[in-house]
Amino acid sequence: MYKTILTFIILLFNLSFSAQELKLKISPNPAKVGENILLQYSVNDKATDFIVPEISGLEIISGPNASSQSSYSYINGKTQISITTTYSLYLRAYDKGIYKISSAYASVNGKKIKSNSATIKVNHTQNKTNKTNKTNKTNKTNKTNKDLFVDVELSKRKIILGEPLLVEFKLYNRFSMLENLFAKSLPKFNGFWVEEIPSDNQRKIEEINNKVYEVYTIAKYTLTPQKSGNLTIEPLEIICQYFFNQRVVKSLKKEVIVTNPENMPKNYSGLxxxxxxxxxxxxxxxxxxxxxxxxxxxxxxxxxxxxxxxxxxxxxxxxxxxxxxxxxxxxxxxxxxxxxxxxxxxxxxxxxxxxxxxxxxxxxxxxxxxxxxxxxxxxxxxxxxxEGDNTSGIQSKNYEKEINYISDNTKLKKSIKYSSENLSFSNEIKRLKYFNDLHILSINIFYFILLLPILIIIIIKIYAVFDNKLKSKNKSNKMQKIAQKRLINAKKCIKKKDFNGFFEEVEKSLWNYFAFKFKVDSSNLSKETIYKYFKQNNLNEEIQNRFIKLLNECEFARFSSTKSKNMKMEVILNQAKKIIIEVEKSLK
Missing domain, CATH: 2.60.40.740 (Immunoglobulin-like)
Known part of the structure; x- marks a missing residue:
């Protein structure tokens, strides 16, 4: 009887080991081209020595990553421990098809266990190749034959003078382990007004001619043409840094055809x-x-x-x-x-x-x-x-009434009669004194009226001198306020740590200040124009060079490292304030 029980226990023990299974879970299945696929192998015990299955046609982008989870439970006063071991792999398919996954192996308590084999179905993405090829017909061969390239996408190829155009530089990559990007040379936009738009640099998947690419939008610009003709967008050259090496890739030149609008009305300004x-x-x-x-x-x-x-x-x-x-x-x-x-x-x-x-x-x-x-x-x-308070019009009317009142009272209403009956020396003296006072008052008023226009002219001239000085001062203050407003926005960018916004605000402030101060149309703004107008207004060469140098620093600072930008921001803000004040002083 004892032997029978012992045999039964050993049999159950062996069955429990044989019941251990390496379970496989695939998510998602089916998957799409370029999508990350998760393979999870799990066993309800502590496992070691995991052997990756044979995977052909799929790229392992991560794994195997081992993890374990333990749980404790109390049953009938006894503690039971449950352990689960999991191995995870991330795969990616670049082509449509059905892929076979062979069995994986692991060791549990010294015994080797294996998983079942499986298949993964991969379908095309929803991005249509035809749409992409239509948008970029000029780069069709380039996209088909290369695993790494920069494409230039234009919202339009033919535009009207002054019509904004969106330009996007996109990196297409089929190599794994892309770590970083660096600009080797920036594009040039001769003949365009340029506004840079922040790009998110988020990775997207796009399928072109049955090939899957990682796509990164590395730069965006709004371009507004300032002249008609065939304008060229120069290439962007970047360095792609991978885990073991780096590659240099360059975009192609793009041409934009700019035409003038027809039948322009007389007062049309170019909007x-x-x-x-x-x-x-x-x-x-x-x-x-x-x-x-x-x-x-x-x-x-x-x-x-x-x-x-x-x-x-x-x-x-x-x-x-x-x-x-x-x-x-x-x-x-x-x-x-x-x-x-x-x-x-x-x-x-x-x-x-x-x-x-x-x-x-x-x-x-x-x-x-x-x-x-x-x-x-x-x-x-x-x-x-x-009607305003204390206006000059009211004062002039009151003055005229006063003059008329005096002139009316100076006219004698009756003649003086000299007779012995009513002759009184005391009364006559009073009358003579009264008329004498009136005579003196009339003479004073006469001279006052005579000199009044001269006095008014002198007052007007003095007022005009002070008024011109006040207007000149207000005009100077107004110009500085306009420039300072831009610089205040730039100072806000410092607090927000918006580096690109800061340098863009300072650069715009300088250009707008120059255009407004020298009455230069925006279509004629250039560094050559700065030399021209500074020279015409007798500004010394040192101020010219510092003004242009500051514009260059703002232009290139946006592409420098974050640490370098942070150090430069306060310096450039102070330089911008100083150069505006110096230009104002030189023009007075």
């Missing part, structure tokens, strides 16, 4: 897109010589980033002093490729009381889709101006 204009006034009733804010808001898409005061057709009453206050362009996105907002603020100061109507302001925009010009107008605004 292209779809925009509307709205007017707003801060108050509809004020007193004479008080200020009121008047703003024009342009909303839409197109080359709104290049919109200036001169592009807006405005007509204000002659009795208004008009000050161009500031431009708010903080809501311009992707260089105007998507809906953006730009705001122009004016300060209006009416001189006299009355009811005024501010006519609609307008912009002329060419719509490239409809191939037509549109004149968009704002609404008309009414302003009631009340």
């Amino acid at each position: 292209v897109g779809d925009m509307k204009i709205e007017a707003e006034i801060s108050n509809d009733t004020i007193k004479a010589n008080e200020a009121v804010n008047y703003s024009l808001t342009i909303t839409g898409t197109g080359n709104i980033v290049l919109l200036t005061w001169d592009d807006i057709l405005t007509l204000f009453p002659n009795d208004f002093e008009v000050i161009q206050s500031e431009i708010d362009d903080n809501k311009i996105f992707k260089g105007g490729m998507v809906r953006s907002i730009k705001k122009f603020d004016y300060i209006l100061i009416p001189k006299y009381k009355g009811k005024y109507s501010i006519p609609p302001s307008s912009i002329i925009v060419y719509n490239s889709k409809e191939k037509s010009y549109k004149t968009n107008k704002s609404s008309e605004k009414n302003l009631i101006v009340l």
Whole structure:
């Protein structure tokens, strides 16, 4: 009996070992081309010596990664321990097909166990090759024959002068273990106004001619042509760093055909897109010589980033002093490729009381889709101006009344009669004294009236001198405020650690300051123009060189390392403030 029980226990022990199984779980299955596939082998015991299965046609991108999990339970006062060991592998397929996975092996308590074999079905991705090839016909051969290349994607190949264009530089990679990217040479955009758009650099999967690529968007720009003709986008050259080596890859040149819009109207300034204009006034009733804010808001898409005061057709009453206050362009996105907002603020100061109507302001925009010009107008605004305090008009009327009153009282109403009956020396002396005082007063008033115009002329000239100085000072302060506003935005970028935004804000501030100060059209902005206008205004060569050097530093600093950017930001901000102040002083 004892032997029978012992035999039964040994048999159960052996069966428990034989029941150990290396279970396989595949996720997802079926999978898509380029998708990560997870293989998980698990056994309910402590396992060692895992042997990877034979996998042909699939790339192992990670693993095998071992992990174990233990759990404790109490049954009938006894502690039981449960251990699970898991081995994970990540695979990737670059071609459609059915792939076989052979058995994997592991050791449990000195015995070798194995998993079942399996198959993985891989289908095509949803990205269509035909669409990609149509978009990039010029690079079809390049994409088919290379495992690593940079492609340049344009939103359009033929555009109208002033029409924004989106350019994307994309890296296509089929090599594994890509670690980092470095710019060897940056593209050049001669003849374009350039705005860089931040790219996310997120990895995407794209299938081209049955080949799967990792795709990275490494650079994005909005380009606005400043001249017509065939304009060339120069190549971008980058260094791709892998685990063991590095490769250099270069994009191809791209040509953009830029044409002028036909039948341009007389007042057309070059706006292209779809925009509307709205007017707003801060108050509809004020007193004479008080200020009121008047703003024009342009909303839409197109080359709104290049919109200036001169592009807006405005007509204000002659009795208004008009000050161009500031431009708010903080809501311009992707260089105007998507809906953006730009705001122009004016300060209006009416001189006299009355009811005024501010006519609609307008912009002329060419719509490239409809191939037509549109004149968009704002609404008309009414302003009631009340009489101001202590106005000169009121003083002049009171003065005239006073003069008339004196002249009327100097006329004698009756003649003096000399007779012995009523002759009294004391009364006569009083009368003579009264008329003598009137005579003296009349002479003083005469000389006062005679000298009054000369006195007024002197006062006007003194006022004009001080007024010119005040206007000059206000104008200088206004120019510095416009430049300082840009630099304030740059200072905010420092706090946000937005390096690219900081250098872009400083560079824009310098260009806008130069364009406004020297009345240079945005289409003519270049470093040669800076030399030209600085020389015409007798600015010394040192200031010229420092101004251009600062622009160059902002342009190249965006592509330097993060540590280098952080160190430069405060220095460049101070240099920008200093160079603006020096230009102002030199022009006075």
